[in-house]
Amino acid sequence: MASAPVVSIPSSFRSLPLRIEGLVKRFGELTAVNGITLELKSGECLGLLGPNGAGKSTLIRSIVGRVIPDAGTVTVFGERADSAGARMALGWVPQDLALYPKLTCRENLESFGQYHGLRRADLKTAVAWCLDWAALTDRAHEPVKNLSGGMKRRLNMAAGLIHRPKVMLMDEPTVGVDPQARNRIFEMIERLHGEGISMIYTTHYMEEAERLCDRIAIIDHGRIIALGTKDELVQNAFASRSEVLARFAKADDGVAAWVKERGGLYENGTAQFTIDHATEIAGLLEAAAKEGHELADISLRKPNLESVFLHLTGRELRD
Amino acid sequence: MILPIVRTGLIALRRDRGALALSFILPIGFFSIFAVIFGGQHDTTPKVSLLVVDEDHSAASQSLVRGLEREGSLSVKKRPAPKQGAEQPDYTAATAEAAVKAGTAPVALVIPHGFGENPISFGAPNQNRPTIQLLKDSSDMVAPQVIAGLLQKVAMTSMPDVMAEQGSKYMDKYAGGFTPEQKKKIDAGLEELRKRTSADSGGQDAAPADSNRGMPIPVTTRDVVGENKNNKMVSFYAAAVGVMFLLFTASGAGGSLLDEAESGTLDRVLSSRVTMGTLLGGKLCYCVMLAFSQLVLMFTWAWLVFKVDFMSHIPGFVVMGLSTAFAVGAFGMLLASICSTRAQLGPLSTLVILLMSSIGGSMFPRYFMSEAMQKAGLLTINAWAIDGFTKVFWRDEPVSHLWPQVLVLLSVGVVLFAIARRLARRWEYS
Numbered sequence: 001m002a003s004a005p006v007v008s009i010p011s012s013f014r015s016l017p018l019r020i021e022g023l024v025k026r027f028g029e030l031t032a033v034n035g036i037t038l039e040l041k042s043g044e045c046l047g048l049l050g051p052n053g054a055g056k057s058t059l060i061r062s063i064v065g066r067v068i069p070d071a072g073t074v075t076v077f078g079e080r081a082d083s084a085g086a087r088m089a090l091g092w093v094p095q096d097l098a099l100y101p102k103l104t105c106r107e108n109l110e111s112f113g114q115y116h117g118l119r120r121a122d123l124k125t126a127v128a129w130c131l132d133w134a135a136l137t138d139r140a141h142e143p144v145k146n147l148s149g150g151m152k153r154r155l156n157m158a159a160g161l162i163h164r165p166k167v168m169l170m171d172e173p174t175v176g177v178d179p180q181a182r183n184r185i186f187e188m189i190e191r192l193h194g195e196g197i198s199m200i201y202t203t204h205y206m207e208e209a210e211r212l213c214d215r216i217a218i219i220d221h222g223r224i225i226a227l228g229t230k231d232e233l234v235q236n237a238f239a240s241r242s243e244v245l246a247r248f249a250k251a252d253d254g255v256a257a258w259v260k261e262r263g264g265l266y267e268n269g270t271a272q273f274t275i276d277h278a279t280e281i282a283g284l285l286e287a288a289a290k291e292g293h294e295l296a297d298i299s300l301r302k303p304n305l306e307s308v309f310l311h312l313t314g315r316e317l318r319d
Numbered sequence: 320m321i322l323p324i325v326r327t328g329l330i331a332l333r334r335d336r337g338a339l340a341l342s343f344i345l346p347i348g349f350f351s352i353f354a355v356i357f358g359g360q361h362d363t364t365p366k367v368s369l370l371v372v373d374e375d376h377s378a379a380s381q382s383l384v385r386g387l388e389r390e391g392s393l394s395v396k397k398r399p400a401p402k403q404g405a406e407q408p409d410y411t412a413a414t415a416e417a418a419v420k421a422g423t424a425p426v427a428l429v430i431p432h433g434f435g436e437n438p439i440s441f442g443a444p445n446q447n448r449p450t451i452q453l454l455k456d457s458s459d460m461v462a463p464q465v466i467a468g469l470l471q472k473v474a475m476t477s478m479p480d481v482m483a484e485q486g487s488k489y490m491d492k493y494a495g496g497f498t499p500e501q502k503k504k505i506d507a508g509l510e511e512l513r514k515r516t517s518a519d520s521g522g523q524d525a526a527p528a529d530s531n532r533g534m535p536i537p538v539t540t541r542d543v544v545g546e547n548k549n550n551k552m553v554s555f556y557a558a559a560v561g562v563m564f565l566l567f568t569a570s571g572a573g574g575s576l577l578d579e580a581e582s583g584t585l586d587r588v589l590s591s592r593v594t595m596g597t598l599l600g601g602k603l604c605y606c607v608m609l610a611f612s613q614l615v616l617m618f619t620w621a622w623l624v625f626k627v628d629f630m631s632h633i634p635g636f637v638v639m640g641l642s643t644a645f646a647v648g649a650f651g652m653l654l655a656s657i658c659s660t661r662a663q664l665g666p667l668s669t670l671v672i673l674l675m676s677s678i679g680g681s682m683f684p685r686y687f688m689s690e691a692m693q694k695a696g697l698l699t700i701n702a703w704a705i706d707g708f709t710k711v712f713w714r715d716e717p718v719s720h721l722w723p724q725v726l727v728l729l730s731v732g733v734v735l736f737a738i739a740r741r742l743a744r745r746w747e748y749s
Contacts, residue, residue, distance in 0.1 A: 064590040068748045084592060092590050098583035115591035159587065 016077070017042055017089075017167045017198035018063065023072030025058055025222075032058040033069070034222035040167065040200060045193050047213030048202040049305075051313050055222040056202040057095060060171050063200075064092045076167060088116065091165030093157045095172045095202075101145040105136050105155050108144060109162050116163035130158035133188060150181025157188065168192065168199045174208065186211060206305040216305070220313045230305050237311050238303040244273040244281055245301065249294040258291055274303075337666030345670050366394040366690065367462045368424035370415045373397070375449075377435025379481050384430070386477025390469055396424065416454050416543050420714055422706075425459035425686070426466045427543075428452070438478065439485040439536055450537035456544040458555060458713050459686050467538065474536040484509055544714055553625040554618075555684070558708030561617040562643060562701045563672065563681035565610045569651030570668035572606040576655045577664060580746055595747045599652060599740055606648030607641070614640045627712065634718050635711030642728040643704040649735035650700060656742035675699040703727045 018040035025033040032055045040046050050056045061067040063074050065082050076086035099108050109127045118126055131137045134154035144152060157173055170189070174182045189212055193199065203209055209216050210230055218226040218233070226233050248255050251269035259266040262284070264273040273284060278300060288295055303311075332338055371387060373380050388395045399407040399418070410418065415427035431449040451470070455463035475482060487505050491497055497505065576599075579585035588598060618636060622629035629636070654671065658664040676682055678692060679701025685693050696702040707724030710716040 066586050066590060066748065087590070087592055090590075092587070094583055094586055096583045098587040100584060101582070112587065112591065115588055115593045117592050
């Protein structure tokens with residue numbers, strides 16, 4: 001990493017696996033990361049949720065030194081992120097596959113292990129552990145190009161773990177895999193979590209974040225707009241309010257206009273309202289009937305992470 | 320339906336700069352180079368270098384030397400170029416031979432003592448007569464032939480008096496002699512010829528149109544370089560072809576950097592303890608190893624199949640091989656760091672390597688080329704590498720004599736690698 005500002009690091013930060021303070025990264029006119037401050041606690045899995053282009057990958061790439069921030073600092077166990085110690089402590093699973101296709105699984109792991117300074121017995125042990133962790137021991141001598149998509153994803157993750165880092169950064173590791181492979185990846189991550197590895201996990205999938213993450217940061221336009229446990233996020237966004245989902249028999253412009261007028265969201269024939277008390281449902285039903293909008297189905301639900309995400313980031317397409 | 324297919328193809332071609340270059344720039348570039356090399360442009364016609372040693376210093380030998388000097392296709396040198404402003408003594412037979420061996424000129428002509436007494440020979444060769452010696456380097460297959468022919472022509476055009484005198488001697492001997500009156504007229508005619516020859520030597524090129532009629536003067540030819548070698552030109556072509564393919568190999572190997580960038584492994588590698596400098600250094604070592612191995616294979620094959628004397632030249636081969644491999648390795652790294660994708664690298668490397676190889680002597684020897692093209696060839700790795708390998712395998716020069724080629728190749732390698740390192744900064748961070 002190029003010369004970053006020299007900062008004195010308070011001793012209290014030395015126990016923190018990762019601390020990001022005031023990080024800013026601009027690409028021309030676009031501010032991809034806009035003053036993010038974040039701490040990763042020991043043994044924690046922190047989810048990073050955000051729409052496409054929100055700045056998640058730029059944040060991760062700044063942490064691993066592939067992007068030079070315009071401002072701010074990143075420290076890993078109190079050391080600057082570009083120091084040798086920090087590099088050894090950090091593991092990174094990039095969003096795209098980053099493997100040598102003509103090399104076998106074992107050869108890939110050996111290469112990346114050597115790049116991290118592992119030699120002889122240490123390397124051999126680390127490769128064996130990674131192959132076992134990724135359930136690829138029986139495919140160790142298979143060239144990567146012959147592997148299935150799920151196997152490649154698992155090997156891609158294993159390559160980021162070859163030097164047994166204490167902090168893992170996983171950038172959407174389940175992109176493009178089938179449900180079985182995805183579940184297998186969840187189990188691998190849960191095993192790491194169980195071993196006390198601290199992790200940042202970026203994803204688009206709410207259920208992944210809900211299942212794997214202790215805390216979740218929602219990021220949009222380069223800023224963290226919400227941070228906390230799932231329950232905290234829901235509580236902060238909706239308090240005790242609930243969501244009403246109403247499906248209409250006829251989907252037309254009149255219905256859409258009426259839903260909007262009542263402060264709801266309308267999409268594909270389904271309206272979504274946020275209410276403070278369940279008793280408000282009766283009023284909604286009465287008003288719809290009065291306008292001649294026939295309801296086909298209506299349900300009440302507690303807001304979930306997706307509700308929070310859409311509530312905070314909006315529904316418009318980002319790319 | 321055909322029109323949309325054609326349109327799609329044209330749009331794709333227009334947006335593929337590499338394909339465009341291969342389709343339109345490469346052919347024009349090649350055509351231009353071959354046209355310049357073989358087109359016979361007046362101001363750049365290649366001259367054959369000829370070293371002349373006149374041991375006789377007779378009127379006949381001096382006439383012959385003047386005649387050779389007047390030949391537009393020859394560059395006659397009687398002495399080495401001045402060193403530090405000091406004139407050098409004329410070539411002797413020994414120094415001229417050494418100069419041919421060193422590659423200063425492809426041919427040396429030694430006019431021996433006594434040549435002027437009986438310069439022209441009719442009939443059967445006389446074993447006791449001194450003959451002109453042609454010392455040649457047969458790695459240049461053209462120059463000795465050119466000079467052997469021109470020598471006969473010059474003898475006839477520059478020494479008409481000697482020719483006539485010799486003819487009259489034969490007449491006198493075999494036709495029963497001339498009367499005093501006939502001898503008087505012949506002497507007057509010879510005197511007239513001498514005056515005319517003398518006037519011609521004042522700068523006029525008076526070669527008559529029909530002067531090419533064959534008339535032998537005694538010449539013996541000796542191969543002073545590689546006279547004991549098997550398959551004389553094989554080592555030259557092993558080097559020439561080898562270097563060209565080394566460049567292709569190096570550009571391919573350098574392209575692994577682009578593969579890393581495209582596959583994402585570059586990011587992963589650079590997030591480890593490996594820096595860009597280390598990565599480029601490692602890639603360079605890989606290129607050098609690959610290129611050197613290729614040269615070893617090439618010359619081993621030449622040794623086993625074509626009987627090239629490889630084993631006795633191993634030190635020189637190693638020095639030249641490593642220097643060449645370093646230069647081409649750095650060249651490969653530079654090409655890769657200039658390009659953004661493999662798709663760009665392919666056409667660009669093909670274009671550059673074929674151009675370098677054609678003017679650098681990998682496709683045909685540089686002595687076929689005009690002087691300007693021969694000088695341009697020195698801008699290529701090919702020319703310096705081929706010159707070095709020629710010194711090793713053809714001229715049997717010691718390793719210490721390889722320093723100019725080694726110095727140039729290593730310097731080129733260092734400069735190209737430094738530029739590549741600079742260009743590779745774009746991959747380091749965003």
